[in-house]
Amino acid sequence: MYDYISGKLVEKSPTRVIIDNQGIGYVVNISLNTFGKIKDKEAIKLFVHFVVREDAQIFYGFADDNERKLFRALISVSGVGASTARLVLSSLTTDEAFSAITSGDAGVLQSVKGIGGKTAQRIVVDLKDKLLKAGITGDKVDFSHNTLKDEALSGLLILGFNKSVASKAIEKVMKQTAVESVEALIKEALKIL
Numbered sequence: 001m002y003d004y005i006s007g008k009l010v011e012k013s014p015t016r017v018i019i020d021n022q023g024i025g026y027v028v029n030i031s032l033n034t035f036g037k038i039k040d041k042e043a044i045k046l047f048v049h050f051v052v053r054e055d056a057q058i059f060y061g062f063a064d065d066n067e068r069k070l071f072r073a074l075i076s077v078s079g080v081g082a083s084t085a086r087l088v089l090s091s092l093t094t095d096e097a098f099s100a101i102t103s104g105d106a107g108v109l110q111s112v113k114g115i116g117g118k119t120a121q122r123i124v125v126d127l128k129d130k131l132l133k134a135g136i137t138g139d140k141v142d143f144s145h146n147t148l149k150d151e152a153l154s155g156l157l158i159l160g161f162n163k164s165v166a167s168k169a170i171e172k173v174m175k176q177t178a179v180e181s182v183e184a185l186i187k188e189a190l191k192i193l
Contacts, residue, residue: 001050002048002050002059003047003048004045004046004047004048005019005021005026005028005045005046005048005059005061006019006021006043006044006045006046007019007020007021007022007026007043007044008020008021008042008043009038009041009042009043009044010025012035012038012040013035013151013154013155013158014030014032014035014151014152014154014155014158014182014183014186015029015030015035015090015154015155015158015159016028016029016030016158017030017038017044017046017061019044019046026059027059028046028048028059028060028061029058029059029060029061029086030046030060030061030062030086031062031067031071031086031089031090032089032090032091032155032182032183032186032187033063033067033089033090033093033094033183034046034061034062034063034067035182035183036181036182036183037063037064038063046061046062046063047061047062047063047064047065047067047068048060048061048062048068049062049068049071049072049082051082058082060082060086064094066094067089067094070089070094070097070098070131071085071086071089073127073130073131074088074089074123074127076126076127077119077122077123077126077127078122078126079119079122080119080122080123084114084115087112087113087114087159088109088112088115090159090186090187090190091111091112091113091187091190092108092112096108097109098131100124101123101124101127101128101131102128102131102132104124104128105124106120106121106123106124107120109123109124111191112190113190113193148174148179148181148182148185149170149174149185151182152170152182152185152186152189153166153167153170155182155186156169156170156186156189156190156193161193165193166189166193169189169192169193170185170189172189172192173185173188173189173192
């Protein structure tokens with residue numbers, strides 16, 4: 001089992017990074033929260049969750065262990081896969097997701113694309129007590145980056161959204177509010193989509 005991967009940051013996008021470790025480039029899928037935390041560091045360390053499927057072997061990386069614990073808790077819920085869990089952690093901070101689950105606020109979870117009423121309720125019921133016992137805590141995320149529109153569009157495309165629909169959502173958000181980070185722009189666009 002892998003616990004973390006550290007090395008030189010070779011490539012970074014809102015949904016994945018490539019880390020060079022001893023001459024091997026590891027592709028690691030990340031959430032927007034992790035994207036915001038790694039900024040433009042040359043050397044990084046990500047806590048990982050390794051998924052082995054019949055057709056793929058996938059790394060999911062997290063800037064801190066609390067986010068990884070929450071990810072693992074989410075994928076333990078029936079009907080919530082790794083992609084959905086990553087979308088939850090991209091739409092909500094670790095703190096927001098933790099608070100929503102432990103307070104029983106399924107509405108916050110339903111605001112995430114792909115989470116319906118039944119799934120949101122199942123997440124709350126299955127995880128409320130587990131998270132309180134596990135002692136997972138959230139933290140505030142510091143965001144900063146340039147080229148907002150292109151990176152936000154790239155992130156939404158990788159998450160599976162149609163290019164024209166995603167582009168229109170980004171344009172609408174940029175006209176309505178003054179966003180200063182890719183993460184904030186994608187989060188606002190996700191609310192529209």
